Each structure stands twice: as structure tokens, then as C-alpha cells.
Amino acid sequence: MKQTLRLISVLTVICAGAGALLGWTNALTRDRIAAALREEKLGALRAVLPVYDNAPDRDTVRIQTGGREWTFYRARRNGTCVGVAFESVSDQGYGGPIAVMVGVTNGMVNRVEILRHAETPGLGARITERPFLRRFEQRSIRDTVWALRKDGGVIDRITAATISSRAVVDALKKGLDVYLEHKKEITEDAPPSLSPQGGVKNGATP
Template identity: 25%
Template sequence: MVHEAHAHDDKNNSIFKIAMNLGITCFISGVIIAGTFAVTEPSAQQQRIKAKNDAMQELVKDAQTFKAVEGKTDWYAALKDGKVIAYVVPANGKGYGGNIEMLAAVTPDGKAMDFKVLKHSETPGLGDKMVESKFRKQFAGKTPNDLEVVKVPTDKNIQALTGATITSRAVTKGIREAAEMVAEYSASQKK
């Protein structure tokens, strides 16, 4: 009987040791992860800011600086010689594969300039052609009224991507809404 009790104590003891080691390992892992996050997160944050600035600069090449627009989430005014030459604003559209997230560059009077797709799940070889300049350059200088998808090419509207009308409409709707919001905002600033 004494022998059995001793074996039972050893078993409990080894379970306790395993639990302790596991606890210590989890704690150390947590400290390492937290430390790594503390070191890398500011860098990741800087990378995100740099990526956004690069995207905005790509959309509004003449801009010297970008300034956050007060009271508007993720809106930026593109400035040249202290004057607003464009706004870069978020735009969204419901595409064939889900939400299409974009950044739209719009002139202060509400004309589309260009856009950049940030995230999408559109069909490779069809809908994903929305990122190509051939499709994107159709938007330059268009007012919200002209931002309409057509299947027969015209200079006035947006010609749909072959085999991707839903994607074309989603992008166009997102850019049209962004242009309308900028035009409305600009008009309210002049009052």
C-alpha cells in the first residue's frame, strides 16, 4: 500500500511539473510575442502609412503634400503650393466576388481623376483587369453623370470590361459616389 501511494504522488508530481513547464512556456511565449509586437507594430504602422502615401502620390502626381481632411474619415486633401488640387477618398463597390475597396482621386469640382484598387476578390483574367490603366484611364475628367457603364464604346461613358460587367459597374458606382461626395463637400466649403 505504501508503494502505491508513493507512485500516485510521483504521478501527481509529474503532472504538476508538466503543468508548471507548460505555464512557464506559455508565459515566456506571450512575453516574446508581446515584445515582438511592440517592436514590429510601429514599423508595420509606418509601412501602412508609407503605402498609403505612395498610393496617393501615384494618384495625384502633382501634389506636394497630403493633409487629412478634418471631420472626414480617411479623406486627404492633395495640396500644391498650399492649394487643394484634389481629394483622395475611400471608395467601395459590390463586385462579382465581393467588396472592392479603392482609393479615388477626385478634383475639387467633383471630376474623377484616377483610382487605385486596394482589395478585391474578382475573377482572375476578367474582373481583375479593373486595375489596368486601359480601364482606369476612362475615368479621368468624368463628372458623376458620365460615370455610367456602357457595352458599346463611347467617349462619354465607361466601357465595361469584357466578361466583367458586374465588376465594371461596381467600380464605376464606387467612383461615382466618391466624386459626388467630394463635389458636395467642396460646395459646402465655399459657403
């Protein structure tokens, strides 16, 4: 009995010490981690959106559709909506889900960035390279057939990486469909402090 108590108390004390140490570390790093995560998101937003002067990650519209929630980030310059960005994930990737950040402006795809992927290095991983991503950019959202040329669309695939290319198109298309469907909600309501007109006009051009 005495022996058992000793086992229990030693393990308890060690666990309590570990807990205290972890609590202290967490308090020390929490803000830095939040800042790093935000900086990561802002970096992706900066890459896909035109020049803006607001904080798009704090000017968002959330839309529930198809069983998941979409977040649309709105970029403004002098209160005018100059572009919208969103993150979209495709589970059609070769090595796992592929997450893309898409920036939309004036009814065109502005820029596309790959956020996360687990594709084969040297083959599927080439989806992160600019020459491939450029094939999506400056195309009209409505007038483009968002599919690989092989599947009857207009996007050229990467040689030997059809599945990865197709997954990127899939992610893009899903997000753009939601965007078109909810465009009014996304671009219309300006934040309360800014003029309501500015938010509507520029962003609403198809």
C-alpha cells in the same frame, strides 16, 4: 494532483515565454509596420493626386454619412488645395469587396487606382489595368452619368467582367456623391497654419 499541477505549470511557463517573445517582436516591428502602411497609403495618394507638397494623409476631413465614415485627403501645393482623394469600397464585386482610391481635381476625376480586390485573375482582375481605369479619368464629376453604358451610362465595361466593372463604377459613384454633397466642408477649411483663401478657391471649382 501533483501531476495536474505539473501540466498546468509547464503550459503556463511555455505560454509566458511565448508572450514575452511576441511582445519583444511587436516592439521591434511596430514602427516599421506603421511606416510601411503609411507608405502604402501615400503611394496610392501619389498615384491619384496631382503633384503636391503637403502630407495629404495628415490633412484630412472626416465625414459621417450613410452609416459609415469617409475620409477625404487633401493635397496642397504652396498651401493651395490642388486636389482631394478618397477611398471608397463597393461590396458588389464578384469575389468580394473592391476598394478604390479616387483623386479629384477641378471638378474632374483625376485618377483612379484599385487598392484591394479579389476578382478572378485574367477576367475581373483586369479592372486594375490602366486601359480600364482610364475610362473614368478626366471626366467631369457632375456632367457624367456614372454607370456602365449597358446600364445607360457612359463607361465601357470590360468584356466578360460586367459585375467587376459595375462594382468599380458603384464604388466611384458612392464616393463622388458624398464628395459633391459635402464639397464645401471638404475643400473650405484650410489647416490653421495656411492662408484660408487658398484652400477655398482652387478646390471649389465644380
